[in-house]
Amino acid sequence: MSTRIAFLKGHGTENDFVIVPDPENAVALPPAAVAALCDRRAGIGGDGLLHVVRSAAHPEARHLAAEAEWFMDYRNGDGSVAEMCGNGVRVFARYLQHAGLVTEGDLAVATRGGVKSVHLAKDGAVTVGMGRALLPDGDVTVSVGERHWPARNVNMGNPHAVAFVADLAHAGDLLSPPPFSPAAAYPDGVNVEFVVDRGPGHVVMRVHERGSGETRSCGTGACAVAVAAARRDGADPAVTGTPATYTVDVPGGTLVITERPDGEIEMTGPAVIVAEGEIDAEWWTGAAV
Numbered sequence: 336m337s338t339r340i341a342f343l344k345g346h347g348t349e350n351d352f353v354i355v356p357d358p359e360n361a362v363a364l365p366p367a368a369v370a371a372l373c374d375r376r377a378g379i380g381g382d383g384l385l386h387v388v389r390s391a392a393h394p395e396a397r398h399l400a401a402e403a404e405w406f407m408d409y410r411n412g413d414g415s416v417a418e419m420c421g422n423g424v425r426v427f428a429r430y431l432q433h434a435g436l437v438t439e440g441d442l443a444v445a446t447r448g449g450v451k452s453v454h455l456a457k458d459g460a461v462t463v464g465m466g467r468a469l470l471p472d473g474d475v476t477v478s479v480g481e482r483h484w485p486a487r488n489v490n491m492g493n494p495h496a497v498a499f500v501a502d503l504a505h506a507g508d509l510l511s512p513p514p515f516s517p518a519a520a521y522p523d524g525v526n527v528e529f530v531v532d533r534g535p536g537h538v539v540m541r542v543h544e545r546g547s548g549e550t551r552s553c554g555t556g557a558c559a560v561a562v563a564a565a566r567r568d569g570a571d572p573a574v575t576g577t578p579a580t581y582t583v584d585v586p587g588g589t590l591v592i593t594e595r596p597d598g599e600i601e602m603t604g605p606a607v608i609v610a611e612g613e614i615d616a617e618w619w620t621g622a623a624v
Contacts, residue, residue, distance in 0.1 A: 349587025366414025421554015448492025
């Protein structure tokens with residue numbers, strides 16, 4: 336492995352990421368090293384890590400290489416592997432543009448949650464086709480302290496529990512995972528969204544992302560919230576033939592989510608590259624142990 340490891344820092348609605356370009360998949364990323372990079376005091380700091388790899392060079396993505404040249408090997412802030420990250424896909428695409436690897440327009444990005452269609456607009460906005468939501472059957476409850484709420488189980492390639500609450504402060508500090516039941520609903524943990532209405536087609540949310548704690552934004556979470564809100568409001572585009580669009584405010588900004596009649600969900604929002612540099616080789620050697 337090379338001792339020179341480049342990195343960039345980027346964010347999408349303040350959901351921030353360490354970006355490690357590694358086209359040939361030559362950089363080993365043990366969980367301890369990822370967690371150290373994402374540490375906000377002793378590392379670079381980020382909610383997660385975007386490992387940029389050619390699909391053909393990664394064993395988990397080779398079967399997708401004909402559909403998408405680039406694979407987003409996403410890691411949570413604690414070093415664990417995740418299926419998808421909606422804000423991460425936008426920042427991943429922005430990095431590819433920043434590096435001159437793609438231009439404005441359409442591209443495909445491989446993820447563990449499947450191939451995602453991305454559009455880089457001239458105005459800087461990035462739209463991601465997030466796929467279809469799955470709505471597993473069964474009641475789910477989430478709790479914070481003495482409060483309990485029913486939650487909608489929504490899967491966006493990763494699991495979500497969406498709870499509509501009277502006050503976002505009721506979610507507490509969201510530093511630790513909110514308890515949920517039944518345990519069998521989410522055997523690998525869950526992202527939990529707490530949601531308050533702001534007006535017709537307009538909601539605001541806070542989120543606990545598994546492996547990261549509370550984050551400033553969660554793209555798949557915003558999609559899950561929009562779908563849950565639409566069903567609560569009696570809207571199902573597959574039935575009505577009319578798209579359902581929700582503006583979702585997150586602590587770090589605003590995302591616009593549209594569910595189309597064919598079930599495809601599109602997320603539009605900003606993506607920014609903030610800085611770039613090089614990881615110190617001696618520090619990296621110690622962190623990777």
